[in-house]
Amino acid sequence: xxxxxxxxxxxxxxxxxxxxxxxxxxxxxxxxxxxxxxxxxxxxxxxxxxxxxxxxxxxxxxxxxxxxxxxxxxxxxxxxxxxxxxxxxxxxxxxxxxxxxxxxxxxxxxxxxxxxxxxxxxxxxxxxxxxxxxxxxxxxxxxxxxxxxxxxxxxxxxxxxxxxxxxxxx
Numbered sequence: 001x002x003x004x005x006x007x008x009x010x011x012x013x014x015x016x017x018x019x020x021x022x023x024x025x026x027x028x029x030x031x032x033x034x035x036x037x038x039x040x041x042x043x044x045x046x047x048x049x050x051x052x053x054x055x056x057x058x059x060x061x062x063x064x065x066x067x068x069x070x071x072x073x074x075x076x077x078x079x080x081x082x083x084x085x086x087x088x089x090x091x092x093x094x095x096x097x098x099x100x101x102x103x104x105x106x107x108x109x110x111x112x113x114x115x116x117x118x119x120x121x122x123x124x125x126x127x128x129x130x131x132x133x134x135x136x137x138x139x140x141x142x143x144x145x146x147x148x149x150x151x152x153x154x155x156x157x158x159x160x161x162x163x164x165x166x167x168x169x170x
Contacts, residue, residue, distance in 0.1 A: 002028070003063040004055055005148025007140045008084040010044055010077075011037055014140030015052070016148035017059060025152065027130055028059060030145055032138050041080070049087045056095055064092050065100040065151025067107055067143070100151040107143075110150045122146050 001021070007014035013035070017028040033051045035044040055061065066088055069081045092099040105115040111125045123142040127135060129149070136142055 001063060001152075002059055002061050003065055003148055003151045004052070004059075004061045005065040005144045005146075005151055006052065006088065007067060007144040007147060008048070008081060008088070009140060010041070010080060010084070011035060012138055012140045013048060013051075013084070014136075014138060014142075014144030015055065016141070016145035017055065017061070018148050018152055020152060027133070029055070030133065030136070030141055032136075032140050032144075041083075045083055045087065048084055049091070052088070052091060056091060056097065061095070061097055063098045063100060063151055064088060065102065065147045065154075067147045068101050068103050100154055102147060102150045102154075107146050107150050110153060111146050119143065 002017065002019050005016045005018075011034070013033040014030075015032065016030045019026040019028050033048065035047050039047070056064075066085065069085070089099065091097070102110075108117040108122060109115040111117070112121050114121075119139050119142075123135070123139065126142045126145045126149075127133075130145065
């Protein structure tokens, strides 16, 4: 299993890539895609698509995890994030990838045990779990790694549940 977690954004899109085999989990890559606000919306959508398409094909991604947006003060931003989410749905469908979605509260709850945790608390947990990485310059990276872990843990729970259901049915 190789899971790509994404914190989508039109200026900064954070990402994390984890590989899970048997009992080991490996951090393959993490970082962010920076897109200049001087570029048109359509050019940034193409950059977003091409960047994540390359990650998906090069690393044979099996799962994508993404955080669902929340309607904050700016409805326009909320709507525009839908464009990027649409790109992720398209990539997942075209490449036979499972897409996992999590609310910000679910991600925080999963990582810190508290759904109202701050971004700093989430970042601290990420840094404890991945001590080999330097503290990222952008919160979008730790947010993306948190979403990636959430997807990994959910997939593991679903796999266990399906495995247990198989044995119960026999």
